[in-house]
Structure formats: C-alpha cells, structure tokens
Amino acid sequence: SSGINAEWPLRPGKRTQIVFPNLEKLALHQTTPTYVETMPTPLPNNTRAVIVQVFCNFWNSDGHAYLNVDIQQEGNEEGGVASVENTHFRVYANTFYYEVMVPWDGTLPDRLKFVVTSSYQTGGTDNWYRLRVVGYITA
Numbered sequence: 001s002s003g004i005n006a007e008w009p010l011r012p013g014k015r016t017q018i019v020f021p022n023l024e025k026l027a028l029h030q031t032t033p034t035y036v037e038t039m040p041t042p043l044p045n046n047t048r049a050v051i052v053q054v055f056c057n058f059w060n061s062d063g064h065a066y067l068n069v070d071i072q073q074e075g076n077e078e079g080g081v082a083s084v085e086n087t088h089f090r091v092y093a094n095t096f097y098y099e100v101m102v103p104w105d106g107t108l109p110d111r112l113k114f115v116v117t118s119s120y121q122t123g124g125t126d127n128w129y130r131l132r133v134v135g136y137i138t139a
Contacts (some may be wrong), residue, residue, distance in 0.1 A: 011099035023131040028119035039110035043136055049101040050137035054084055056096040062087055063123015071102050074111040079103030
C-alpha cells in the first residue's frame with residue numbers, strides 16, 4: 001500500500017508534560033542512582049514509545065556537566081533501552097535540550113526506569129539536568 005503508514009506504522013503522538021520530582025534539577029556528581037517513576041495516569045494501550053526530554057541548565061563558568069543514563073520501561077527488556085550520553089566540558093552559561101524515544105509496551109506496567117551509568121557535575125548549584133516525559137507515540 002502507499003502512504004506514510006505503509007513505511008512508518010506509528011501515528012503522531014500526543015504532547016504532554018509529566019514531571020517527576022526526583023528528576024527535576026538533578027545535580028549528580030560521581031554517583032549512579034537508579035530511579036523508577038510511575039506514570040501518574042495510564043497511557044493508551046496502543047502506545048509504542050514515550051518521549052523523554054533531556055534538559056541541561058548550566059549557568060556557571062568553567063564547570064562540567066556529565067550525565068549518562070539508560071532509560072527504559074520497567075520490565076520491557078525486549079523493547080530495548082534509550083541511552084543518553086551527555087558530556088559538557090568547561091561550559092559557560094548554556095542550556096542544552098533534546099528528546100529521546102523510549103520503547104513502550106502497553107501490556108506492561110506504566111513505570112519508567114532511569115539508570116544513571118555515569119555522572120560528573122562541577123561549577124556550582126545552578127548546574128543541573130531535568131528528565132521529563134513530554135509526549136508519546138501510538139500505533
């Protein structure tokens with residue numbers, strides 16, 4: 001068949017904003033915690049991916065903001081992991097923003113697991129990361 005759905009069977013998703021207080025203003029230094037966060041409301045059963053925002057706020061000079069984290073739906077080993085790798089070295093007053101898609105299986109619990117694999121932060125208290133769910137993609 002022809003059309004966009006013949007090659008890309010996913011439909012445009014919905015934008016949202018889900019805030020997890022534990023993942024606001026993360027300023028981790030040489031620690032590797034794991035966070036498991038429950039979605040506040042269930043996602044549609046045909047959800048195939050959630051969109052996670054990665055935002056870095058950096059407002060001090062000559063510091064470092066490193067954060068590597070693996071993100072996946074808890075229990076969805078088959079779906080895979082979205083790996084985030086950030087290395088901002090000797091930064092001066094910048095913000096960085098992007099989004100990653102995390103595979104989702106509607107038959108599994110609505111929980112996201114964030115496994116920090118590496119972190120390094122210097123330069124003061126105005127330097128931090130934020131991870132939020134900002135949307136989802138359906139089939």
